[in-house]
Amino acid sequence: MSNPKLIVVSAPSGCGKTTIVKEILKSHPEFHFSVSATTRAKRNNETDGKDYYFITKEEFQKHIENDTLIEWQKIYDDYYGTLVSEVDKSFACGKSVVFDIDVLGALSIKKKYPEDSMLIFIDVPDMDILNERLKNRKTESPETLKKRIDRVEMEMKQKTLFDYIVINDQLQQAVDEVEKIISNNFN
Ligand code: ADP
Numbered sequence: 001m002s003n004p005k006l007i008v009v010s011a012p013s014g015c016g017k018t019t020i021v022k023e024i025l026k027s028h029p030e031f032h033f034s035v036s037a038t039t040r041a042k043r044n045n046e047t048d049g050k051d052y053y054f055i056t057k058e059e060f061q062k063h064i065e066n067d068t069l070i071e072w073q074k075i076y077d078d079y080y081g082t083l084v085s086e087v088d089k090s091f092a093c094g095k096s097v098v099f100d101i102d103v104l105g106a107l108s109i110k111k112k113y114p115e116d117s118m119l120i121f122i123d124v125p126d127m128d129i130l131n132e133r134l135k136n137r138k139t140e141s142p143e144t145l146k147k148r149i150d151r152v153e154m155e156m157k158q159k160t161l162f163d164y165i166v167i168n169d170q171l172q173q174a175v176d177e178v179e180k181i182i183s184n185n186f187n
């Protein structure tokens with residue numbers, strides 16, 4: 001058996017990374033999902049402790065002070081970070097970890113775990129599709145939608161630093177592609 005791996009899935013908001021990660025986790029119960037901490041408000045379809053640990057800015061600040069985050073970013077006026085405990089508990093039982101984090105967080109993971117991480121960038125065929133997906137998701141106000149779109153250019157610039165780029169046009173095709181990348185890395 002190979003070493004546990006860090007499978008990092010990143011993309012600008014709306015490209016479909018969370019959808020793809022959920023599909024991957026359904027077919028890989030042997031993987032652990034790294035539940036991030038965030039200060040953003042919980043969406044209706046989210047569960048605390050499963051999708052995120054929803055915490056206050058003060059609690060997040062404590063994590064920074066206590067050095068209990070592997071990486072963190074301020075994104076759209078909120079804080080998001082990967083907890084050391086999420087990776088430690090997976091590695092302790094030999095499990096690989098799947099991350100759904102932003103592009104800068106992904107690059108930090110690569111820096112810390114250059115040998116064992118695989119960085120997968122989820123892209124979209126064009127910006128119109130991205131806009132449409134974000135609007136159809138119905139989770140954003142006009143203001144938060146704009147903040148997400150404003151960050152896309154910077155995020156797209158990072159994609160050449162990723163190990164793999166998968167275009168999420170047809171969902172099942174994109175999931176299959178990610179599956180293939182993962183299985184190639186375990187052989
Ligand atoms: P992200 O996690 O990257 O912000 P989501 O996974 O939330 O993106 O996907 C954004 C929206 O697009 C969701 O409503 C999701 O159901 C939808 N979506 C994801 N992939 C596709 C696809 N291939 N075709 C059409 N809609 C998609």
Ligand code: 5GP
Pocket residue numbers: 010011012013036037040071072073075080081082083100101102103104105106
């Ligand atoms: P959302 O608010 O849409 O759930 O997430 C916003 C962005 O934050 C997404 O790109 C998501 O992947 C990213 N994100 C979620 N958790 C983390 C984390 O722990 N660290 C970093 N750097 N980004 C994260």
